[in-house]
Amino acid sequence: MSTNYDCIILGGGPAGSAAGALLAQGGMSVCIIEKETFPRFHIGESLLPAGNETLRRMGVWESIEQTDFITKQGAEFTYGSGDNCVHIAFRDGLIDGLDSTRQVRRAEFDQILLEKARGSGCDLCQPARVTAAEQTDQGWNIKLSQGSETEQLNATWFLDAGGRGRFLGSRLKLLTTDVPLPKRFAVFSRFRGVKRREGDRAGNIIVIRILDGWFWSIPVSESETSVGLVCTRKYLNGGNQEEIFYEAVSSNPFMKNWMADAKSVEPFRTESDYSYIHERFAGERWFLLGDAAGFIDPVFSSGVYLALKSAEAAADSILAARDRGVLSKAEQTAFTQNARASMKTMEQLVCSFYHPKDFSVFMHPRNVFSVVSAINSIVAGRSDLNFQLWWRFLFFRTLCRINRLVPLAPRLQLD
Ligand SMILES: Cc1cc2nc3c(=O)[nH]c(=O)nc-3n(C[C@H](O)[C@H](O)[C@H](O)COP(=O)(O)OP(=O)(O)OC[C@H]3O[C@@H](n4cnc5c(N)ncnc54)[C@H](O)[C@@H]3O)c2cc1C
Structure with a gap:
């Protein structure tokens, strides 16, 4: 195994494996460092249809289809006795191609993805823990411990896909914004x-x-x-x-x-105690992916989807900057803004879910101007809003705001 790489990735969860597979397929030398022996338990079993694209691009979707993972065609929301139930059938969404995905057992799902990354050419240090990361003029010097051994690797790019441990975010002392919800x-x-x-x-x-x-x-x-x-x-x-x-x-x-x-x-x-979003997700030669960048309450099952999308965007940014070996300020900002916008959409949806009066609008859907179809597509994962979703989502949130003052939808008895 080499000690010099183009990219070192901390973490072999969905974000790390997706970034690793796409970078290796693009011709980069990649090492993934994962502290756990797989298969290992992880929470986060419900995928979103919009994440299928990235799994297809990695070349792993066929393997997932061959498993006995249950097909998920929708999401249902209810309360109290369950008599009032909003059924979101993904096929009824405004955006085509988001009809279904899978409910996964993460121990097996994560192993399939990590195997794909390895099969695509990534080296894998597992079980090994990244213990230190130091920036140099040329990139990064990464220390890892594997049992009683310690080792040092070098790379141009360092990607933190280590989940909510926030390895790099805390070492770079990046600020986090709290999501406006109780712990x-x-x-x-x-x-x-x-x-x-x-x-x-x-x-x-x-x-x-x-x-x-x-x-x-x-x-x-x-x-x-x-x-x-x-x-x-x-x-x-x-x-x-x-x-x-x-x-x-x-x-x-x-x-x-x-x-x-x-x-x-x-x-x-x-x-x-899990919600936060970092102020920046990228620097000259580093990226925060998935939960390492930010984590939002899982009520809309957005975690794995956001992890896959941020990994894909980081891989594309690195491949585009491969000859320079460095990201421009504009590229860093664009990466952060795009990933953040997706997270913010999910955060706004989550806040509406938790506000009892907004939730009553959600639970009495009327498909005026196809607003319900638009919400359906966002719930299916299209949180990177195009214009047709953006204005309908704004309209939905405006209705929620009005409903806080004047009851448009019946108040709900939640206890
Ligand atoms: C209660 C709850 C329910 C959830 N439900 C859902 C759901 O239904 N659907 C959904 O999509 N999401 C859900 N999520 C979110 C989901 O679990 C995460 O968003 C997702 O796993 C993020 O993937 P990731 O690759 O960023 O990080 P992770 O999956 O956490 O992977 C990080 C990897 O990095 C490794 N690692 C960490 N530190 C180091 C280190 N120093 N050195 C080496 N390796 C390291 C870890 O061992 C781990 O394997 C839920 C979360 C919670 C808390």
């Missing part, structure tokens, strides 16, 4: 015996809004369903996580029925 935590497990929709809806994610948060129900195989609760810390109230989860299930009529025969097949896990 939340998630508690989740996999279950057998959770009810299922039928027909085209069987693979849908179902999001169940409760007073201070929401549940997800994601079918991850024929028999198993991932179910999680996301809520504010005030739910904690001294109880343990499993108790909090079951207490919230029994307080919600839809969930009580949906989970009546459910048994968990894995220990419960938790994730906490």
Whole structure:
């Protein structure tokens, strides 16, 4: 294995593997450093159709189609008893080609992507942890530890795809903007015996809004369903996580029925306090990809999609700047602005979801000027808004604002 590369990528999750595969396919020498041995558990099982393009471009979509991952054709949103349910069937969206994707078990999905990166020509250090990154005149000097051994590698470009550890962002002391929402935590497990929709809806994610948060129900195989609760810390109230989860299930009529025969097949896990966005995502010879750049509440399942898109954009920027070996200020700004705009769209959607009055507009859809079809396409992942989506999304948010003052949609009883 070499010690000099064009690109070193920290992290072999979806962002790292996608960037690695595309850069290696473009003729760059790439080393991916991943601290975990795969397959390993990771949360984030519900993909968005708009991410399929990047998976196709990597050349990995066929392998995904050959798995038993469940086909996801839509997303459903409900609350209380579940009688009022908004069903977003992706095929009804304003933008063509976003009809479906898959619900994935991330241990297997991430391994398929990392194998693709390796098969495309990337070197892989695994399990190995990046411990230090130093900028030099020519690029980067990266230190990694592999068991008791330490090693040093050099590269022109350094890409942080290490997730919410924010390795490079914290070392470069980049500012973060907080997403204007209270801190939340998630508690989740996999279950057998959770009810299922039928027909085209069987693979849908179902999001169940409760007073201070929401549940997800994601079918991850024929028999198993991932179910999680996301809520504010005030739910904690001294109880343990499993108790909090079951207490919230029994307080919600839809969930009580949906989970009546459910048994968990894995220990419960938790994730906490997670939303932030860095002020910059790129510099002269570095990029922040996926969660390393920013993380938004997962209610619209946007994480993997945003990770794949930022990886693709970074790979294109590096390939375009390959002869110069450096990004211009304008290129750095463009990269940040484009990735940020997509994140901001998702953030605005998330904020509408959490505001009870905005949520009541969302839950009483009227397809005036095809606004509902536009929201459908954004929920399918088209967060890089073209004009036809942009003005309709603005219209939707304006309706929400008016509804905060004058009731346009009936108020909802969420508890
Ligand atoms: C509760 C919850 C539910 C979610 N649900 C969804 C969902 O349904 N759909 C969805 O799309 N997203 C979801 N997400 C978000 C999703 O998990 C992430 O957005 C996605 O995994 C980001 O991919 P990534 O490649 O940026 O980072 P990651 O997938 O986190 O990959 C980072 C990799 O870097 C490695 N690494 C870290 N530090 C180092 C180091 N120093 N050296 C070497 N390797 C290192 C890690 O081991 C890891 O493998 C959810 C998140 C949470 C918290």
